[in-house]
Amino acid sequence: MDVTIIGCGYVGLVTGTCLASIGHTVRGVEKDAKKLKTLLDGHCPIFEPGLHELMQEHFASGQLQFTDNVKAAVKDAEVVFLCVGTPSKPDGTVDMGFLEGAGKEVCDALAEYNNDYMVTIVVKSTVPAGTNRKLYGFLKEQTRAHVQVVSNPEFLKEGTAVQDCMNPDRIVVGGESREAFLVMRRLYDPLVKPEEKFLTMNWESAELTKYAANSMLAARISFMNEMTILCEQYGADVEDIRKGIGSDSRIGPAFLKAGCGYGGSCFPKDVAALEHISRAVGHENLFVHVIQTINKNQKKRFVDKIENKLGRPLAGAKIAVWGLAFKADTDDIRESAALDVIRYLLDKGAQVKATDPKAMENMKQIFKDEVEWSQDPVTCAAGADAVALLTDWPQYTTLPFRKIAATMSSPIIFDGRNCLHRDVMRDAGFQYYPIGRPAVENTLRLKNRV
Numbered sequence: 001m002d003v004t005i006i007g008c009g010y011v012g013l014v015t016g017t018c019l020a021s022i023g024h025t026v027r028g029v030e031k032d033a034k035k036l037k038t039l040l041d042g043h044c045p046i047f048e049p050g051l052h053e054l055m056q057e058h059f060a061s062g063q064l065q066f067t068d069n070v071k072a073a074v075k076d077a078e079v080v081f082l083c084v085g086t087p088s089k090p091d092g093t094v095d096m097g098f099l100e101g102a103g104k105e106v107c108d109a110l111a112e113y114n115n116d117y118m119v120t121i122v123v124k125s126t127v128p129a130g131t132n133r134k135l136y137g138f139l140k141e142q143t144r145a146h147v148q149v150v151s152n153p154e155f156l157k158e159g160t161a162v163q164d165c166m167n168p169d170r171i172v173v174g175g176e177s178r179e180a181f182l183v184m185r186r187l188y189d190p191l192v193k194p195e196e197k198f199l200t201m202n203w204e205s206a207e208l209t210k211y212a213a214n215s216m217l218a219a220r221i222s223f224m225n226e227m228t229i230l231c232e233q234y235g236a237d238v239e240d241i242r243k244g245i246g247s248d249s250r251i252g253p254a255f256l257k258a259g260c261g262y263g264g265s266c267f268p269k270d271v272a273a274l275e276h277i278s279r280a281v282g283h284e285n286l287f288v289h290v291i292q293t294i295n296k297n298q299k300k301r302f303v304d305k306i307e308n309k310l311g312r313p314l315a316g317a318k319i320a321v322w323g324l325a326f327k328a329d330t331d332d333i334r335e336s337a338a339l340d341v342i343r344y345l346l347d348k349g350a351q352v353k354a355t356d357p358k359a360m361e362n363m364k365q366i367f368k369d370e371v372e373w374s375q376d377p378v379t380c381a382a383g384a385d386a387v388a389l390l391t392d393w394p395q396y397t398t399l400p401f402r403k404i405a406a407t408m409s410s411p412i413i414f415d416g417r418n419c420l421h422r423d424v425m426r427d428a429g430f431q432y433y434p435i436g437r438p439a440v441e442n443t444l445r446l447k448n449r450v
């Protein structure tokens with residue numbers, strides 16, 4: 001099928017590449033000139049495992065093309081995806097500017113082609129309930145083209161996006177047209193075996209499914225983060241509790257890992273959006289409000305703990321930050337916990353040195369010379385009073401910890417992702433503070449050092 005993708009960011013590029021790999025002809029439209037040039041040069045503008053190779057293969061074969069010309073890209077399309085960003089505004093409501101802009105451009109392109117063929121507009125961006133219905137009304141009013149609109153929220157996870165896209169748990173399609181459902185069924189045919197994976201519903205149910213999914217996942221993390229407070233007070237281990245409840249088939253193991261707070265381009269904005277979507281119909285959604293409050297407190301608590309355990313004000317303390325991306329295997333820093341943690345540390349007067357294998361360039365745009373940048377965790381920790389680990393990059397678990405401890409002014413690690421091994425830390429002579437787990441207080445070694 002001829003498919004056009006408007007917006008070649010994380011979702012658009014992964015979706016377009018995966019659709020090309022199952023045989024569709026895909027034209028990606030990208031309006032950011034720098035990103036488009038990277039794509040046209042055959043490179044991938046984001047770091048996502050497996051994407052670069054797959055993209056290059058289908059770009060080279062011509063199955064996947066890129067342009068900034070919406071009209072030409074829409075002309076022969078049977079399906080047009082809208083994959084533009086829907087970020088939060090400062091008050092937490094959804095900024096619909098990109099989607100409205102893209103919708104208008106597609107509408108103008110369609111108005112030129114009074115074609116006999118049906119075009120299915122697919123809203124993949126995460127949007128408030130009622131958006132697809134409004135878009136359909138707008139297109140019907142503005143163009144005589146035979147057009148249908150479906151909501152098709154995306155559930156991929158950055159870091160495993162290609163795998164998620166090629167092996168989806170389910171494909172949700174919301175709309176009011178049987179014809180459009182059939183188009184979507186045909187489009188995704190190789191990916192929706194067994195048949196039960198293809199779920200059709202009305203527009204509003206599909207739109208709310210996406211917000212409900214992300215809020216539920218964020219709630220599980222916030223719940224476990226709240227449990228860490230009790231664990232630290234009563235001497236329990238949140239990892240044991242995770243295993244204890246995750247093995248209950250009614251609960252399941254996913255998204256129960258405690259840490260210094262969730263982040264990313266989706267959870268924070270989607271939970272905030274659900275609060276506002278509720279408020280728009282006169283309902284105070286206390287549940288989603290609490291999820292966010294716990295998440296905010298967790299990041300603050302992490303910095304307070306650093307200050308308490310160091311036993312001195314943070315002003316002038318040298319803190320090495322390992323990990324800036326909101327999770328491992330991505331260069332994405334949107335709403336990353338590192339943004340808040342570093343800001344709190346700086347506000348308290350700490351000197352911050354930071355490193356990340358993939359996300360450092362993105363973070364430099366935010367903190368510039370407020371932070372000292374290190375190419376690797378070993379140089380980052382040298383001379384520091386403490387390390388704060390904020391992203392669970394697997395390579396951080398295999399570092400030469402004895403060597404690192406010897407170069408620090410005091411060997412203390414605050415593990416914001418509970419990803420290091422307590423015994424390894426003890427052996428290397430660290431004081432080690434995970435979250436909601438028993439600490440290692442290597443006071444003997446520390447005393448020897450003073």
Ligand SMILES: NC(=O)c1ccc[n+]([C@@H]2O[C@H](COP(=O)([O-])OP(=O)(O)OC[C@H]3O[C@@H](n4cnc5c(N)ncnc54)[C@H](O)[C@@H]3O)[C@@H](O)[C@H]2O)c1
Pocket residue numbers: 006007008009010011012029030031032035083084085086098101102105124125126127154155156157158265266
């Ligand atoms: N990133 C994720 O993990 C993820 C997962 C599920 C759903 N989503 C949702 O998918 C949507 C897109 O997210 P993303 O992370 O891919 O965003 P993104 O910011 O990475 O990508 C959006 C892209 O669209 C481009 N763009 C904007 N307006 C355009 C226009 N008129 N024409 C052409 N290009 C245009 C931008 O330049 C950008 O490259 C959002 O609604 C998001 O909530 C994201």
